[in-house]
Amino acid sequence: MDRKTLCAKLGNIEQLSGIREMRDNVTGQRLMEVWNGRLRFTVLADRGFDVGPLSLDGRNQVFLAKGGLAHKPAGDILGGLFFTCGPDNVGPAEEKLPMHGSFRTTPATKVSAETFWQEDAYRLRLQGQVRHAALFGGNVLLCRTIETDYNSTALTVTDTITNEGFTPWPLMLLYHINAGYPLLDEGAEISLPPCETYLREGLVPVEDSAWNRMPAPAPGAPEKVYYHEGVRGKACLQVKNPADGHSMTIRYDAEELPMLTQWISPMAGDYALGLEPGTCHVESLSGELARGTLQYLQPGQSKRVTITFEFA
Secondary structure, three states: OOHHHHHOOOOOHHHOOEEEEEEOOOOOOEEEEEEOOOEEEEEEOOOOOEEEEEEEOOEEOEOEOOOHHHOOOOOOOOEOOEEEEOOOOOOOOEOOEOOOOOHHHOOOEEEEEEEEEEOOEEEEEEEEEEEEEOOOOOEEEEEEEEEEEOOOOEEEEEEEEEEOOOOOEEEOOEEEEEEOOOOOOOOOEEEOOOOEEEEOHHHEEOOHHHOOEOOOOEOOOOOEEEEEEOOOOEEEEEEEOOOOOOEEEEEEEOOOOOEEEEEEEOEOOOOEEEEEEEOOOOOHHHHHHHHOOOEEEOOOOEEEEEEEEEEO
């Protein structure tokens, strides 16, 4: 429907689509609620400008951990569509480095939101900056843009990470993308580009049947972590529920994020799937140093990452 025809049927475009800034009444956190007609999602302005809850046509797509917005960030995860791990650590805490790094618990600044017509497309755009810096330490800035259109079933996240310090920065970066019920259920299919897959413990090679289908939830079922090595070019990851055809598709450039980790938690009450493109594995800074695969941002150097999420 073109702009003129659509607007003739409305009093205010927010009948259909918009962005609303608010605060959680329990934790006081800044939240940005986005609705575009089919997608509804929450941007967590006080938690790394990550995307939290998300639904398509009223149907949840993502995992949320038991603590919700009130979870303890130091040793737990929130879930949501994704949370950004890094830039100082990815994986277990060690020494003074927090589990999965500092970005995900840092409030954003320079936060803005705009909605506007571009020909017949009604666009929604959010921007924010997340800085990791310390006296006598590094200075790394994440600038994030999140975009979608009215009636679209997709959103795009564009990040620029810049070393604004004067010494090389050992960059740890990973996007922890989380699928949850009812998109995720017993028999859900996970599709990845061609790659070689290893169980994290011992780097044991495994067959596709070990990771490409979600098991049923079970009390106390252990988590599994897999490394998918050798993904190249324009990567496309998908989680699909064959029972109803619903799916989440993730697109990104594997040259920007060359490592791919998969987390499966079949535990009842913590039923989740994580697909995690990044620049590193999930074995903390010391592990990446030991592997010799640690990436560095030189002073003034930027790294740009674009991830598109599509829901059906």
